[in-house]
Amino acid sequence: MAILVPIDDSDPSREALELAYAEHPDAEFLVLHVLDPQRSVIAGGLGNIDAAMEAVQADAEELLEDAKRLGDERGVDVETELAFGRPARVIVEYADLEGIDQVVIGSHGRTGAARVLLGSVAEKVVRRSPVPVTVVR
Numbered sequence: 001m002a003i004l005v006p007i008d009d010s011d012p013s014r015e016a017l018e019l020a021y022a023e024h025p026d027a028e029f030l031v032l033h034v035l036d037p038q039r040s041v042i043a044g045g046l047g048n049i050d051a052a053m054e055a056v057q058a059d060a061e062e063l064l065e066d067a068k069r070l071g072d073e074r075g076v077d078v079e080t081e082l083a084f085g086r087p088a089r090v091i092v093e094y095a096d097l098e099g100i101d102q103v104v105i106g107s108h109g110r111t112g113a114a115r116v117l118l119g120s121v122a123e124k125v126v127r128r129s130p131v132p133v134t135v136v137r
Contacts, residue, residue: 012106
């Protein structure tokens with residue numbers, strides 16, 4: 001079984017990763033972090049765009065290394081991937097093209113107007129995914 005776990009640096013994302021490792025110790029995991037270049041530059045600051053992107057990318061690579069280390073501690077097979085684009089779209093593409101059997105994703109738990117105004121990657125993945133999705137809150 002191949003499981004895709006998209007991660008960011010949030011607590012729900014970490015909980016989704018830990019749950020996936022615990023519930024499916026014999027699975028092969030693809031841990032994916034998606035950088036949205038537009039949002040990454042804004043998050044990195046308004047100074048030098050190249051420096052901001054390098055900093056954001058370094059943080060993303062460290063996040064993926066942490067996921068790999070956690071997998072090694074749990075004795076599970078983990079591959080990591082850093083991708084660029086709109087997160088929900090990239091996650092669904094990976095689920096479709098990489099032979100994924102299930103997606104396990106964290107939810108920020110937003111409801112009502114906050115979800116509508118801010119959008120929800122998890123919600124979009126649930127609606128568009130070609131495979132089953134488990135959302136961890």
